[in-house]
Amino acid sequence: MYWLGPFEYRSKQALLAGVKEYLRTAPLGRERRPVAIQKLQLLLALHPDAERKIGVGVDHFVIARNQLSGRGLRVVRVDGTEESFSYTRCITGVAQSPHGKVCEALRFAVLPQLDAFRARLTFPVKCEISGEPIVHPNDLHVDHKTPFWKLLARFCKDQQIDLSSLATTGSGMKLALVDSSVTDAFVAYHSKHAELQASRKAANLLKGGSVATSSDSYRIKALRPNSS
Structure with missing residues (x-):
């Protein structure tokens, strides 16, 4: 098993595949769902350059189109500055915490x-x-x-x-x-x-876990942990 904070995954590969699917299907723009935000915070903390990426502190996360192709993750800091970060660098090679x-x-x-x-x-x-x-x-x-x-x-x-x-x-x-x-x-x-x-x-x-609120029925299938 592999753990992202309190969230359990079958393996690192399962988590990598999950985040990839999340990026493919999640709405573009600011992420507002509490569970997804918590997982993105945990992911960013694993980045080898996390201290610089986080900087003065995280305000929110954004799902944005990459300049060349596909989608990516961006962290927006409390001072308004922002930067992209690679989820694969956050996960690959990181030992169990x-x-x-x-x-x-x-x-x-x-x-x-x-x-x-x-x-x-x-x-x-x-x-x-x-x-x-x-x-x-x-x-x-x-x-x-x-x-x-x-x-x-x-x-x-x-x-x-x-x-x-x-x-x-x-x-x-x-x-x-x-x-x-x-x-x-x-x-x-x-x-x-x-x-x-x-x-x-x-x-x-x-089986997927719904993290939807009453105003958002979108189901995250990607960042979900092993459901058991």
Whole structure:
């Protein structure tokens, strides 16, 4: 997995493909959708020249046509100056952030709950996204009805926890938080609040999260995280 702040992606390539699609389909002009803005801020912070790009501070982001072809991202600073930035430079070659490792460690911590849910199922199982039958275990994905990253964000808000202040130990499937009390608290929170469902793997990958407000029904399919 790859994490952009609290947002989970299957890989860096999935994030790159997502941003490319976002640029292709999003309306030109100033980006006003809160979730998209948050992700663009996180992307820009990964840029190798982020300090200079951000300058006196970010006022907003703009999706603009490039001079030669295609579309690109521009950051407009609080003093009115602006500059383009490459999302590929923001993502390519960047190591998993400490914050991302914390998110991944907490994801690993609740895997037993997902495994237990899977073990209780009897095939064929109805896909809760497409309505199609799931006839083989290899086609099954245990999915969160409320995306995992949203659940984690609510936990942090409720418990007043700053994930960026936490440390991890180990690697791979043995990645864990140094402070096990936070892990235990999240495992209990997940057990109480997470709503799990069965879905076909293909249906889950196609599921997009709406970040629309009441005045904007546009659906971002590109900057969306892995929806589970």
